[in-house]
Amino acid sequence: MGVAKDLFGESQVVYHMQNCKRLLQKKARWVTISTDEYESMKATIETLSSPDAMRKIIKGERELAEGRGKTLKKVQKELEI
Numbered sequence: 001m002g003v004a005k006d007l008f009g010e011s012q013v014v015y016h017m018q019n020c021k022r023l024l025q026k027k028a029r030w031v032t033i034s035t036d037e038y039e040s041m042k043a044t045i046e047t048l049s050s051p052d053a054m055r056k057i058i059k060g061e062r063e064l065a066e067g068r069g070k071t072l073k074k075v076q077k078e079l080e081i
Helices: 002-008 010-025 035-048 051-065 072-079
Strands: none
Touching: 035 051
C-alpha cells in the first residue's frame, strides 16, 4: 500500500481496497471474454501494478491540470492527423 498511499492518500487507498475485496467475494463460475479484452486487462493490471508507471501517469495528469502539457487534440492537430 506504500506507493499507492503516497500517491492517493490513505483513505482513498483503503476505500478502493474495500471495493476490490467486495468484488472479489462475488464468485463467478465461468467468464468468457475475447482474447483482445483479456490482453487489455493484463496490460492494465501490469500498468496499475507498476509504481513507476503510476508516478508518471499522475505527473502527466498534474502537468495537464496546470496547463503544462498537450492534449491529444493539440498533438493530432500539430501532426495533422
